[in-house]
Amino acid sequence: xxxxxxxxxxxxxxxxxxxxxxxxxxxxxxxxxxxxxxxxxxxxxxxxxxxxxxxxxxxxxxxxxxxxxxxxxxxxxxxxxxxxxxxxxxxxxxxxxxxxxxxxxxxxxxxxxxxxxxxxxxxxxxxxxxxxxxxxxxxxxxxxxxxxxxxxxxxxxxxxxxxxxxxxxxxxxxxxxxxxxxxxxxxxxxxxxxxxxxxxxxxxxxxxxxxxxxxxxxxxxxxxxxxxxxxxxxxxxxxxxxxxxxxxxxxxxxxxxxxxxxxxxxxxxx
Amino acid sequence: xxxxxxxxxxxxxxxxxxxxxxxxxxxxxxxxxxxxxxxxxxxxxxxxxxxxxxxxxxxxxxxxxxxxxxxxxxxxxxxxxxxxxxxxxxxxxxxxxxxxxxxxxxxxxxxxxxxxxxxxxxxxxxxxxxxxxxxxxxxxxxxxxxxxxxxxxxxxxxxxxxxxxxxxxxxxxxxxxxxxxxxxxxxxxxxxxxxxxxxxxxxxxxxxxxxxxxxxxxxxxxxxxxxxxxxxxxxxxxxxxxxxxxxxxxxxxxxxxxxxxxxxxxxxxxxxxxxxxxxxxxxxxxxxxxxxxxxxxxxx
Numbered sequence: 001x002x003x004x005x006x007x008x009x010x011x012x013x014x015x016x017x018x019x020x021x022x023x024x025x026x027x028x029x030x031x032x033x034x035x036x037x038x039x040x041x042x043x044x045x046x047x048x049x050x051x052x053x054x055x056x057x058x059x060x061x062x063x064x065x066x067x068x069x070x071x072x073x074x075x076x077x078x079x080x081x082x083x084x085x086x087x088x089x090x091x092x093x094x095x096x097x098x099x100x101x102x103x104x105x106x107x108x109x110x111x112x113x114x115x116x117x118x119x120x121x122x123x124x125x126x127x128x129x130x131x132x133x134x135x136x137x138x139x140x141x142x143x144x145x146x147x148x149x150x151x152x153x154x155x156x157x158x159x160x161x162x163x164x165x166x167x168x169x170x171x172x173x174x175x176x177x178x179x180x181x182x183x184x185x186x187x188x189x190x191x192x193x194x195x196x197x198x199x200x201x202x203x204x205x206x207x208x209x210x211x212x213x214x215x216x217x218x219x220x221x222x223x224x225x226x227x228x229x230x231x232x233x234x235x236x237x238x239x240x241x242x243x244x245x246x247x248x249x250x251x252x253x254x255x256x257x258x259x260x261x262x263x264x265x266x267x268x269x270x
Numbered sequence: 271x272x273x274x275x276x277x278x279x280x281x282x283x284x285x286x287x288x289x290x291x292x293x294x295x296x297x298x299x300x301x302x303x304x305x306x307x308x309x310x311x312x313x314x315x316x317x318x319x320x321x322x323x324x325x326x327x328x329x330x331x332x333x334x335x336x337x338x339x340x341x342x343x344x345x346x347x348x349x350x351x352x353x354x355x356x357x358x359x360x361x362x363x364x365x366x367x368x369x370x371x372x373x374x375x376x377x378x379x380x381x382x383x384x385x386x387x388x389x390x391x392x393x394x395x396x397x398x399x400x401x402x403x404x405x406x407x408x409x410x411x412x413x414x415x416x417x418x419x420x421x422x423x424x425x426x427x428x429x430x431x432x433x434x435x436x437x438x439x440x441x442x443x444x445x446x447x448x449x450x451x452x453x454x455x456x457x458x459x460x461x462x463x464x465x466x467x468x469x470x471x472x473x474x475x476x477x478x479x480x481x482x483x484x485x486x487x488x489x490x491x492x493x494x495x496x497x498x499x500x501x502x503x504x505x506x507x508x509x510x511x512x513x514x515x516x517x518x519x520x521x522x523x524x525x526x527x528x529x530x531x532x533x534x535x536x537x538x539x540x541x542x543x544x545x546x547x548x549x550x551x552x553x554x555x556x557x558x559x560x561x562x563x564x565x566x567x568x569x570x
Binding site for chain 1 (some may be wrong): 386395
């Protein structure tokens with residue numbers, strides 16, 4: 001009895017949670033007459049691809065896609081490099097000022113680049129980097145979160161393995177590459193998924209630091225596109241644009257659902 | 271004697287080498303942290319005490335702080351942040367825990383339901399705003415159409431001072447609940463099984479089990495998620511850009527968006543610096559509170 005009531009509530013909630021996506025998806029295939037008309041909003045009688053064609057032609061989505069890819073992977077690749085070195089130092093070396101440095105790194109978990117929009121803009125303009133993809137990426141090239149996540153994993157690598165590889169004549173980077181990196185594969189995947197989805201979604205920073213379509217990522221492109229077509233008649237087009245932006249993320253999510261969920265879980269256990 | 275001296279000498283040179291090695295490993299991270307976290311933080315503090323255009327800055331003491339703290343809009347924005355937190359955090363945490371407790375059981379369809387609650391997490395907030403803008407649109411929006419079947423028309427959700435905040439809160443609950451649910455699912459998986467077996471043997475009722483075992487044991491998760499949720503409430507403001515621009519009359523404005531307005535719409539640099547310092551202090555104190563008090567009492 002208990003169970004039945006609760007599961008009914010949860011199934012009802014599940015449907016309610018799912019409706020927004022379903023509705024956007026359906027609207028993106030509807031003609032403007034159907035959107036504004038009094039028909040049942042979760043059904044489309046004359047599905048059309050026109051909205052997608054219109055949206056694709058109305059804004060340079062291909063450029064936005066390209067920019068997002070460059071930014072997201074440009075951030076990730078450098079992050080993987082910096083966090084691997086940093087994590088190794090914190091996990092396996094003893095050095096002067098370790099605690100102080102550790103706390104300084106911790107600071108970035110609290111004061112994330114997202115909230116430093118204003119001073120970072122000034123720094124970028126001093127560096128002459130306003131309206132470049134590099135400026136979108138730079139503040140994220142160090143990731144305290146990644147360093148701590150990876151440090152935990154590196155600590156669990158048996159120290160004997162490290163020593164053994166040294167005795168075999170490995171240089172430190174060879175040990176790092178052949179012993180530590182392979183054993184931390186799940187952590188790298190978790191970090192990569194969190195990083196990519198985070199920066200794919202990032203909006204405020206790229207909004208202020210870019211001024212041209214050449215450098216705008218998808219999120220900013222979508223916002224500007226949506227703003228210029230806010231009237232009801234063009235909803236089909238705007239929803240189509242929205243689907244274009246979220247589709248790769250949703251697809252990746254549905255395919256790699258298990259990894260996604262465990263990555264986000266992983267990422268919480270700091 | 272000789273031996274120990276030698277040993278300590280070797281240790282010293284070894285540690286000097288190791289020190290330099292460690293610093294070099296940390297250098298790449300440190301450069302970017304310094305340039306885009308430490309330096310801008312210090313710069314904001316510095317600029318908050320100086321006024322005037324960038325080229326001719328003049329020391330103005332705490333004048334700009336006074337100005338900001340007596341500003342009606344600033345108070346309203348801070349109040350909004352508090353309302354926003356009170357509106358989103360308890361509800362989404364409660365819902366997340368409730369869903370996790372039930373969806374943790376292996377049942378047909380529970381995986382599908384988990385997906386339905388989690389997918390909003392993957393969608394960028396700006397796209398979420400786009401979707402919900404259409405849900406809340408008067409007359410043609412999904413909500414309006416739904417209400418029309420009951421013969422109601424509903425208010426202009428985003429254009430009305432009395433409804434705009436609640437509309438935002440519902441949207442954020444929709445977006446974040448699944449994210450928090452994941453942490454609870456992880457927390458549930460780590461709970462000791464034997465305690466439950468004992469409780470069932472003793473004839474405890476399901477709600478009693480939840481009240482006396484599950485809820486208290488999930489406390490570390492709850493606190494962690496709470497901190498994440500509160501920080502998110504200060505960090506995530508993308509939706510305002512699409513949905514309301516902080517309006518009507520700043521009823522939905524939040525601190526970070528207010529900084530954006532001050533810095534990039536009104537070009538009031540002193541104010542933007544002061545507001546940034548306020549935000550940094552708020553976030554630091556949330557985390558400090560967590561580490562100093564909550565963490566010690568409950569974690570590990």
